[in-house]
Amino acid sequence: MSKLLSFGEISMKIQKIESTTIWKQQHLKRFIAGMVGYGFMMPLTIFIGKRIEAGILVQIVFALLPVIPFLLAMSAYLANMKTMDEMWRKVQADALIMTALITLAFSFSFGMLQVMGIVQTFSVFYLFPFMVVIWSVSFFYLIVKNKLL
Amino acid sequence: MKNQLKVLRAQRDWSQEVLSKKLGVSRQTINAIERDKYDPSLPLAFKIAHLFEMNIEEIFSYQDPN
Numbered sequence: 001m002s003k004l005l006s007f008g009e010i011s012m013k014i015q016k017i018e019s020t021t022i023w024k025q026q027h028l029k030r031f032i033a034g035m036v037g038y039g040f041m042m043p044l045t046i047f048i049g050k051r052i053e054a055g056i057l058v059q060i061v062f063a064l065l066p067v068i069p070f071l072l073a074m075s076a077y078l079a080n081m082k083t084m085d086e087m088w089r090k091v092q093a094d095a096l097i098m099t100a101l102i103t104l105a106f107s108f109s110f111g112m113l114q115v116m117g118i119v120q121t122f123s124v125f126y127l128f129p130f131m132v133v134i135w136s137v138s139f140f141y142l143i144v145k146n147k148l149l
Numbered sequence: 150m151k152n153q154l155k156v157l158r159a160q161r162d163w164s165q166e167v168l169s170k171k172l173g174v175s176r177q178t179i180n181a182i183e184r185d186k187y188d189p190s191l192p193l194a195f196k197i198a199h200l201f202e203m204n205i206e207e208i209f210s211y212q213d214p215n
Contacts, residue, residue: 022175085174087187146186148177 022088027080034073041066091142098138099131106130152209155183157201172196 023031049062081092107127113119143149158168158179165183169176174193181187189197198205 085178086190086193087178087181088175090187146181147184148181148186 022080022084024080024083027076027083030076031073031080034069034071034076037069038066038073041069087148091139091146091148094142095135095139098141099135102134102138103127103131150188150209151185151212152182154179154197154208157203157208158183171200 045062045065049059052059052062054062081089084092110119110122114121154168158165163171165176165179169179172179172193178187178189182189194205194209198208201208
C-alpha cells in the first residue's frame with residue numbers, strides 16, 4: 001500500500017512539474033536526446049571527417065551527420081511549441097522574433113565590417129550557438145519583464 | 150484591458166491551478182491575465198466567460214491606453 005502511495009506521490013510530482021513548466025515530458029526527452037546526439041556527433045564528425053579519405057559524396061554525407069539529431073531536437077521543439085498554451089506560444093514567438101532581428105543586425109554589421117576589411121571572415125558554423133544564446137537571453141528577458149514565473 | 154478574473158476566481162474559492170486546469174492553460178497564463186500582463190485571445194476569453202456563466206464584457210473591459 002505504501003509503495004502504491006509513493007508511486008502516486010511521484011506521479012503527482014511529475015504532473016506538478018509538467019503543469020509548472022512549458023515542456024511536455026515526451027518532447028523534452030526527444031529534445032535532450034537530439035541535442036546530446038548533436039553534441040556527441042559533431043566533434044566525432046569533425047575529428048574523423050578530416051582524416052578519412054573518401055569521395056566528395058561520402059564526405060558530404062559524413063559532414064551532415066550531426067544535422068540528423070539536430071533536426072530531431074528541432075522537431076521536438078516545434079512539437080512542444082504546438083502543445084503550449086497561447087501565452088507561452090506568444091512568448092516563444094516573441095523570443096524567436098527578437099533572435100531573428102538581433103542575428104540579422106549582427107550578420108549585417110559583421111558583413112559590412114568584412115567588406116571594409118576591418119574584420120576577418122566569420123564562420124556560419126558559429127551562427128547556431130550564437131542564436132541559441134540570443135534566444136535564451138531574449139526568452140529570459142521576456143519572462144522577467146512580464147514576471148511570468 | 151482590465152478584467153475581473155481574480156475576483157471571480159476568489160468568489161468560487163478556486164486556486165490559479167484549479168482555474169488553469171478548467172481552462173486548459175498554464176497557471177502562469179492565469180496569473181498573467183489576472184495581473185493584466187497578458188490579454189487572452191477571443192476563444193479563451195469566451196471560454197472564461199462560459200466557465201463563469203457571464204458575458205465577456207462583464208469580465209473584461211477595454212481601457213484606452215492613452
